[in-house]
Amino acid sequence: MQLKKENILIVDDDINILELLQRHLKSWNYHTYKAISVKEAVNILKDTHIDLLITDLKMPKIDGFELIKFVSEHYPKLPKLVVTGFPSVQDSLVAIKSGVVDYLTKPFTKNELKSAIDASFKNSVAKNKINEKSKLDNKEKYGEIIGNSEKINDVIQIIERVKNNKATIFIKGESGTGKELVARAIHYQGKFSNAPFIAVNCGGIPENLLEAELFGYTKGAFTGADKERNGFFQAANGGTIFLDEIGNASLSVQSRLLRVLQEKEVVKLGAQKAEKVDVRIIAATNSNLKEMITKKTFREDLFYRLTVVEINVAPLKERKEDITLLVDKFLFKYGVEYKDRFIKITPEALKILERYNWPGNIRELENIIQRAVIMCDKIIDVEHLPDSLKFNINFPEEELITIKELEKKYIQKVLNHTNNNKTKAATILGITRKTLTQKLEK
Known part of the structure; x- marks a missing residue:
């Protein structure tokens, strides 16, 4: 019968146990390696591919616990089976915490050993599958987005749903939360990643220039327009335009944006003819647009056009x-x-x-x-x-008191210091005993 592909390393300072284990393993067609000490076992592990470690715990000089810890960190995927004559609860707990798959107590039958070995291999395969799934489920990075919190995972789930279509997306969140990173992830994680991505900070461009920068202009459209020029929308054609701080856009710009969303076309400043554009619009702001709508500084119809899909980026x-x-x-x-x-x-x-x-x-x-x-x-x-x-102590503000109250407190303090000796107190206060007595009567 052909040998199985698995290599099993047996570690025990009792030669009789080693030979017994080897006979059983060979009868099941496993290839075995033997070690009578932890040092010998480590040398075998460094030079040989091992599929299962079977080790005793109680051994002279360096015990099996040290070997288990070593294997857990250097060979984390290697299944480990403890075979020992000291079946204490404490030993079991330590071994299990060290990553041992199974725990077998001496003396044991051949069938018990076979069951333990089978369980070790089975549990190891299942554990590795769980670990792989965990790595997939708990990604720490998505595009440029860093994090594995529930809040970030919620954002990523929405991105996964919208990245391959050109639905208009609205990102809201406080300043500095990474709204542009979310916009970039939507673009670069999807099927349009090879198309242009244009980011525009609407708050960083002067109001009188924003229209020209976004939609372009013809020659002579305004003073200084000495030639025709495309805007950001034309530059983003086929891809994505990210309009950050959209709340800073003037009503005139908002009106033009509404036309782009409704008609999928752009009219340059000074032009009569519209140009078709195929652009996904992602807008973002840390302003409260609903309050701006109430104040008539933001168009309600534009707000609903922009918020087809909303993504809320939580503060840190x-x-x-x-x-x-x-x-x-x-x-x-x-x-x-x-x-x-x-x-x-x-x-x-x-x-x-x-x-x-x-x-x-x-x-x-x-x-x-x-x-x-x-x-x-x-x-x-x-x-x-x-x-x-860093931690700071917030001291309460001192209460303001009148001069009379301050004088009263000071006199009382001096009297306490002199054990209520009025003559000594008067001397310290720089007044006569009679004056002190009058003040106390008041």
Whole structure:
């Protein structure tokens, strides 16, 4: 009968047990390796592909627990089966926590050994499948989006639904939460990723220029228009245009945007003829557009055209579990840029970052890490973080009192100091005993 492909390493300081295990394994056509010490076992593991480790726990010098810990970290996918004559509950718990698949107590029957080995291989396959699924389900990065919090996963789920169509999308969230990263993920994770992606900050372009920049203009359309020029919409044709801070757009720009959404066409400033465009529009703002609608500064019909699909990007204080991942990203980015190496951070400093509420969101976190990388040598510690992040005592404001009340408190303090000796108190206060007595009577 042909040997099975699995290699099994047996580790036990009892030669009789080793030979017994080897006989049983050979009868099932397994190829075996034997070791009478942990040192010998480690050498075999380094030089040989092993599919299952069977080890005793109680061995002289270095015991089986050390071997299990070594294998768990150096060969994490290798299944481990403990065979021991000391079946204490404590030993079982330690072994299981170390990643042991099964636990077999001496003496054991041949059938019990076979069942344990079969279970070890079966559990190992299942465990590896779970680990692979976990890696798929808990991605730490999606495009440029970093995080595995529930809030970020919700955003990613929506992106997955909209990335391959050109539905208009509205992203809302506080300043610095990464709205543009979400827009880029929608574009670059989908089937239109090879088409243009144009990002426009509507708040960063003067109001009188925004129309010309977005829609283009003809020669002579306004003073300084010495030639015809395409706008951002024409540049984004076939792809995506991201309109950040859409709340800053004037009513005139809003009116033109509405035409693009309704008619899928753009009219340049100074032109009579419309041009067809095939553009996905993603808009974003940290303004409250519904309040702006009430104040008549934002068109209600445009609002509903823009919000076919809404994505809400949560502030960093609501997804603090993502802070460690974001810190790692910025440590690598600025460590390479400023120090030409990866910078580390102490647990104490990281704890302060995780406690802080980040009103400036990810942008503020990046700024803090950037500064800390510059200020440190190799490791960011508490001293490299600004005082505004650290614990501060809020002392209550002192209550204002009248001069009479202040005088009364001071006299009482002096009397307490002199054990109510009025003569000594009067001397300290710089008044006569008679004056002190009058003040006390009042």
